[in-house]
Amino acid sequence: MKKLAFTIVMMAAMLTACGKSSHDQHSGHKDMAAVAGQSQADSVKAILKLSTDKPEPAQDTKITVQIQDKDGKPIDNFDVKHEKKMHMIIVSKDLSFFNHIHPEYDGKSQFTITTRFPSAGQYNIISDFAPTGIGALSKSQWISVQGTAPAAKPIEPDAELAKTVDGKEVSLSFDQLKANTELSLTFTIKDAQSKEPITDLQPYLGAVGHVVILNQEGEEYLHVHPTDEQASGPDAAFMTSFPHSGIYKIWGQFQRDGHVFTVPFVVNVP
Ligand SMILES: [Cu+2]
Structure with a gap:
């Protein structure tokens, strides 16, 4: 079957939560310095492919992510962050579905994982990774799962946390x-x-x-x-x-x- 390739468009804003702070002694802040600046993030492309161009609900779907520099050259060195070379977050459009998974690094700039989307509709696939020498960044891509999406659940602030x-x-x-x-x-x-x-x-x-x-x-x-x-x-x-x-x-x-x-x-x- 013909594979459908999506070129991941830079997120509207590549966000980092790294304000200047006096907390740098905290262990959690050590990788702050490793979060990539905007221009470095721009120089990295993540090309997402699915094993089918018509993913179906509740069917195994293989996701492949190829990491390249802006000239299309493969990037093949990644830092391990939180024990993994890539963290992947998949959410439905209404954010009611959330999945946090870890694609395997196959070498040659490519990550893969097989997963399932629970129902029809739009999903955002966010890949979080850190090319060595560039630092942590994230790329996202919406994909569409076949069929009629269930009614969106409202996203309302919790009255009580x-x-x-x-x-x-x-x-x-x-x-x-x-x-x-x-x-x-x-x-x-x-x-x-x-x-x-x-x-x-x-x-x-x-x-x-x-x-x-x-x-x-x-x-x-x-x-x-x-x-x-x-x-x-x-x-x-x-x-x-x-x-x-x-x-x-x-x-x-x-x-x-x-x-x-x-x-x-x-x-x-x-
Ligand atoms: Cu993770």
């Missing part, structure tokens, strides 16, 4: 919540039944947890860094900066007893 997921009660707090400011967000995790703080979180991707933030349109992807990678709960703190006011969805991912759980929140950033 507390959720129960898999028997854990997770709350989210901010030291301050405003655009264009480096801020910390803290997840606090308790046992939902006993209300006892959970203090035995396991490292997930080399840190206390992994946080992904996207704006309402699913296009602005924020880099988020743990403040203390070695923490094990009940608090897991991260730093980021929201580039604009507006609605953002935040997914916190944590591991306990060998099981990863994902907690989504929606916030309105003033």
